[in-house]
Amino acid sequence: MSSKRITNWQSEAAQKRQSLHDLIPSEWILRGDLPPANVQKDVADGFVHQYLSDTEVKYTEAEASTILRLIRLGRWTARDVVGAFCHRAALAHQMTNCLHEIFFEAALDDAQRLDDHxxxxxxxxxxxxxxxxxxxxxxxxxxxxTTMGYVGWIGTFEGKRGTGKEKVRESELVRELRELGAVLYCKTSVPHTLISGETINNIIGYVPNPKNRLLSAGGSSGGEGALLALRGSPLGFGTDIGGSIRIPAAFNGLYGLKPSSGRIPYEGMANSMDGQNSILSVIGPMATSVETLKLCVEAVLGAQPWLHDPLVVELPWRESIFQQAFNCVNPMAFGLLLNDGQASVHPPVSRALNRVADTLTRLGHKVIDWKPPSHKRGVDIAHDVWAFDGGHDLHAAFSLSGEPISDQIAQNYGNEPRAEKTASQIAAANVAKRAYQKEYMDYWNSTSQVTGTGEPVVAVITPVAPFAAARPGRYNYYGYTTVTNVLDYSAVVIPVTTCDRVLDSFETEYVPFSALDEEVWKSYDPEVYHGTPVGVQLVGRRLEEEKVLGLATMISREI
Amino acid sequence: MSSKRITNWQSEAAQKRQSLHDLIPSEWILRGDLPPANVQKDVADGFVHQYLSDTEVKYTEAEASTILRLIRLGRWTARDVVGAFCHRAALAHQMTNCLHEIFFEAALDDAQRLDDHxxxxxxxxxxxxxxxxxxxxxxxxxxxxTTMGYVGWIGTFEGKRGTGKEKVRESELVRELRELGAVLYCKTSVPHTLISGETINNIIGYVPNPKNRLLSAGGSSGGEGALLALRGSPLGFGTDIGGSIRIPAAFNGLYGLKPSSGRIPYEGMANSMDGQNSILSVIGPMATSVETLKLCVEAVLGAQPWLHDPLVVELPWRESIFQQAFNCVNPMAFGLLLNDGQASVHPPVSRALNRVADTLTRLGHKVIDWKPPSHKRGVDIAHDVWAFDGGHDLHAAFSLSGEPISDQIAQNYGNEPRAEKTASQIAAANVAKRAYQKEYMDYWNSTSQVTGTGEPVVAVITPVAPFAAARPGRYNYYGYTTVTNVLDYSAVVIPVTTCDRVLDSFETEYVPFSALDEEVWKSYDPEVYHGTPVGVQLVGRRLEEEKVLGLATMISREI
Known part of the structure; x- marks a missing residue:
């Protein structure tokens, strides 16, 4: 029985992998292997151009606003644009395993219909x-x-067979995107369970960072990160319950918005541990420009998602808040968190944070040290919440096929389900979480006493991770992103620079303050990291998407 | 041990009851007993006037807006107004047990400070x-x-001793009300556990309906209901997780707003089963006029509660939505739910619902039959959620003193804790709840096909309970209010009429469709009910407080 299942999962995974490959037109199939990662770390930008026509490069490297404008003017056709992105996405997948589903033909048909219309x-x-x-x-x-990286979900609807929903049901956001005129053409890869900052599963394998193949593309929206970095998409959607939008955004040199829960519709999506409602996973856009994030959120909110998703709040796009943040004439104050006391960041991350702070200071804004309530407490709350069901949901998904659990997941959830929390324990966790949110909020308010602007800080600049990108199998600290989820704050990732072997040397004299800190410190290698994008996180309060986007736009133009 | 505890709870309760009585100035103490309830059903209005001076009547029967205006103009003093309400509240308490805490002296000091300012x-x-x-x-x-009706909470902070918070800590809304200039002077009684539509506990006993002492004042904000009906307060706050604002509002001829969660700050309040976050208890205003509800919500939102309560959404008061609902020139459509299929309503409730519908029709609006997804399903979800912890929280509170559990609570929670739900079961309930919300929302959207206005209904008119007010110990169906909590919708109760022994005769020929329906039907008695206020519920979507208040204002002026 056991061996039969093991045979099954392997062949099922192989078949799925192959079926994906078969959906790529043969003229787009790469011949021969890529050069080794240590020889050709970066397959984005110049490297991928060799496989594309000039026209395809033009389409795929245009910003979303340009694409929309030129299609609207009739100078480009949706079909041509979509075709170019399909080609580039197919290349990206062959280089990084970034796709789980390919539906280029349906996309070209949809594009044609739009052109005709x-x-x-x-x-x-x-x-x-x-x-x-x-x-x-x-x-x-x-x-x-939708497999979500589970072999056991192949041929099912969220692990169940014969529901009648297989390949028919669409998520609410998909309905809205179609209504708004978007063309859908591929779905991007995730770590099975979604609960990892690296993207790995038994169907497509591991997703390396296209900007530095020695490192991870991040996760759990790692397929999105790799695809966007290779410009196989002008706009993608990721989800985030502990950093899963922000991590791949930062690792791949992208912008990414993690909204607060209740802003962008999650209705009708597959998820892990669905119904855990203490810390909600959220969905948000990722792109190569911050303007595209704005354009996206504005469009989605224009579809009035609160009328179709019971968890979305009726908050239309508030342009005045965006403009006020973007064009603020008065000095604003920003918090700066260089170290949360749990894990010091690598030199390139430190340099990126300071660069943003220096830019703000140069523009006449104030930057203060951010000394919030213990981030360890926030991280502990998140770990408690994610373990509510003892891993029952995800182990049930693994057991559908008997496939093995990746180390990245097993390190947190073991190889067997553990005891579930009771209602009273869950209630106590919710109370602890609320108390933490309240304390953090009170601290935020209290900064009006020290900013000199008379107002509390408008946002906080923090690392996304201790490193520019994780080394495979070595993602050991999530606290910099996780705390934002516990607080349900809005956040934007801003790409700032790239690692530089000269500027960012290894601090040999550094004295780590904990075993974790030592592990993180030792994972830095200037040679390995050289050239990797470095992003930072700009954190606003709850449901302040317009404000953080406005500030991020301002910063991105000045940095 | 057991008998010792029983002696204790009785004397502790008696002592607390007496200490409350002792805080009433001796000249305000009623001499002799009230006439029997069947002789003098209604102790509000004319009856209570015999104990008040004309000036006190003038102050206490003025609307909040008048009070505010005349104090601002210097024609009335806060001290005089507060003094009059203290007197009337003291009378109300002696007639209905509506208070748990009295702090008239502090209130008069506060009022004096305001006058001086x-x-x-x-x-x-x-x-x-x-x-x-x-x-x-x-x-x-x-x-x-804060005892919340528990004997075991006397002398504690939420049941715990020596926390340092006893009699010191204030809830966030209290802080805001003080900042806004309000004067706090009493706290109103609740059923122990808060989970009942009647107000009863071992400290103050039972709260009868001041408009008809043969019936209940409702619950769980029953003390508020009785106090406001007796005009011992111009504005009060209740809470609602299954109807606890709307029930006492309707039973006592008041307006009451049940907002959606995340609108009015609940931070720092005592609660039952705190941390259960599937269906959240909400706090909202109750008053004798709908204008006072508006004035209150507008003021509270002006204090920017989202900066001080992590669960409040940044939604300032939206006057344009209020005005659009209040002054709408185009025909609007309303849903009308006369019967949810679980329990038919008594004749006076039916008449009130039809009266509202007729008024709307007369004004040129449309009224359509409301045929939503099964309300039974909604009620089952609520019962499931409220039983998550098997009653552990409330049984622990009872066991602090060994006091007995009222029948109203024991019928749902037994006399011992039951098994707790696990994380997976809770997650499944959350998924079921979300699916119900989505289905209900889709139904609501679909009404645009039948309203004739091109838009879905703006709100739905429904009963609050099957009866105008519950007969003591006979509150057997909560579905009409509960479903609104499951949906997290906003709702306003509008008083419409009073029961009339002639107009509202007992339907002897009625054929009940279930045992519950029969019980409800048989509880109607035209003689007993004669003169009791009848309210209806106007239900809007989530976070549509401005809209339901605007519509309720329009209706209240025309009815």
């Missing part, structure tokens, strides 16, 4: 008319599966 | 300057206890 009526169907949008493999799309 | 500066301290506000006994106020 525009030609016929002179009007775009919506604000995203013709824009290709990639989706993390938690969103259900008609015609394709 | 106004005289000195010419400016009120805030929009509620000088307005007395009563609070349900879940709010912590400096100088007094």
């Amino acid at each position: 525009l030609a016929r009526t002179g009007t775009p169907v919506g604000p995203l008319h013709g824009l290709p949008v990639s989706l993390k493999d938690q969103l259900h799309v008609k015609g394709v599966e | 106004l005289a000195r500066t010419g400016t009120p301290v805030g929009p509620l300057h000088g307005l007395p506000v009563s609070l349900k006994d879940q709010l912590h106020v400096k100088g007094v206890e």
Whole structure:
């Protein structure tokens, strides 16, 4: 029985992997192997150009706003644009395993329909008319599966067979994106369970960082991160319950928005531990420009998601808040967190944080040291919440196929389910979480006493991770992102610089303050890291998406 | 041991009851017994006037807006107004057991300080300057206890001794009310556990309906209901997790707003089963006029509670939504739910619902039959959620003193704790709840096909309970209010009429469709009910407080 299942999962995974490959037109198949990672760390930008025509490069390296404008003007067709992104996504997948589902043909048909509509009526169907949008493999799309990296989910609807929903049901956001005119063409890879900062599963394997293949593309929206970094998509959606949008955004040199819960519709999506409602996973956009994030959020909110997702709050896009943050004439104050006391950051991360702080100071803003309530407490709350069900949900998903659990997951959830928490224990965790949120909020308010602006800080600049990107199998500290989820704060990742073997030398004299800190410190190697993007996190309060996007836009133009 | 505890709880309760009585100035103590309830059903209005001076009647029967205006103009003093309400509240308590805490002296001092401030500066301290506000006994106020009806909480902070928070800590809303200029003077009684539509506990006994002492004042904000009906307060706060604002509002002929969660700050309040976050208890205002509800919500939101309560959403008061609902020139459509299929309503409730519908039709609006997803399903979800901890929290509170559990609570929670739900079971309940919310939302959207206005209904008119008010010990169906909590919708109760022995005859020929329905039907008696207020519920979508208040204002002026 056991061996039969093991045979099954391997062949099922191989078959799924192959079926994906078979959906790539043969002329787009890469011939021969890529050079080794240590020889060709970066396969993005220049390297991938060799496989593309100039026109394809033009389409795929245009910003979303340009694509939308030129399609609307009739100078580009949606079909041509979509075709170029399909090609580049196919290349990206062959280089990084970044896709779980490919539906290029349906996308080209959809694009053609949009072109016909525009030609016929002179009007775009919506604000995203013709824009290709990639989706993390938690969103259900008609015609394709959602495996979420589980072999046992192949051929099912979220692990169940014969539900009638297989390949038919669409998630609410998918419905809205289509209504807005977006063209959907692929779904991107995730670590099975979604609970890892690296992307690995038994179907597509491991997703390396296209900007530095010696490192991870991050996770859990790692497929999105790799695809966007290779410009196989102009706009993608990731999800985030502990950093899963921000980590791949930072690792791959992208912008990413982690909204607060209740802003962007999550309705009808696959998830891990669905119904755990103490810390909610959220969905948000990732892109190569912050302007694209804004454009995306504005469009999605224009579809009034609060009428279709019971958890979304009726908060239309508030342009005045965005403008106030973006164009603020008065000095604003920012918090700066260089170290949370749990793990010091690598030199490139430190340099990136200081660079943002220096830019703000140069612009006349104030930067104060951020000394919040213990981040360890926040991290402990998150770990407690994620362990509520003792891993029952994810172990049940693994047992569907008998597939092995990756080390990245097993280190937190073991190889067997553990005891579940009771209602009273869960209630106590919720009370502890609320108390932490309240204390953090009170600290935030109290900064009005020290900012000199008369107001509390508008946002806080923090690391995303202790490193620019994780070394495979060595992602050992998530606290910098996790605390934001416990607080349900809004946050934007801003790419700032790249690691530099000269500027960012290894601090040989550093004295670690804990075993964890030592591990993190020792994982830095200037040679390995050289050239890797470094991003920072700009954290706002709850439901301040407009404000953090406004500030991020301001910063991105000045940095 | 057991008998010792029983002796203890009785004497502790008696002592607490007496200490409350002792805080009433001797000249306000009623001499002799009230007439029997069947002789003098209604002790409000005319009856209570015999104990008050004309000036006191003038102050206590003025609307909040008038009080605020005249104090601001210097024509009335806060001290005089507060004094009059203290007197009337003391009378109300002696008639209905509606108070748990009395702090008239502190209130008079506060009022004096406000008068002095106004005289000195010419400016009120805030929009509620000088307005007395009563609070349900879940709010912590400096100088007094919070027992929530538990004998075991006497002399403690939420059942714990020596926390340093006893009689010191204040709830967030209390802080805001003081900042806004309100004067706090009493806390109102609740059923122990808060989970009942009647107000009964071992400290103050039972709270009868002051408009009809043969019936219940409702619960769990029953003390508020009785106090406001007797005009011992111009504005009070209740809480609602299954109907606890709306039930006493309807039973006592009041307006009451049950907001969605995340609108009015609940931070720092005592609660039952704190940390259960599947269906959240909410706090909202109750008053004798709908204008007072608006004034209150506007003032509280002006204090920016989202900066002080992590669960409050940054949604300032949206006057345009209120005005659009209040002054709508185009026909709007309303849903009308006369019967949810679980329990038919008594004739007076039916008449009230139809009267509202007829009024709307007369005004040119549309009224359609409301045929939503099964309300039984909604009720089952609520019962499931409330039983998550098997009653551990409340049984622990009872066991602090060994006091007996009222029948109203024991019928749902037994006399011993039951098994707790596990994390997986709770997650499944959350998923079921979300699915129900989504289905209900989709139904609501779908009404645009049948309203004739091109838009879905703006709100739904429903019963609050099957009866105008419950007969003591006979509150057997909560579904009409509960479903709104599961959906997290906003709702306002509107008093419509009073029961009439002639108009509302007993339907002898009625054929009940279930045992429950029969019980409800048989509990109607035209003689007993004659004169009792009848309210209806106007239900809006989530976080549509401005809209339901605007509609309720419009309706209240036309009915």
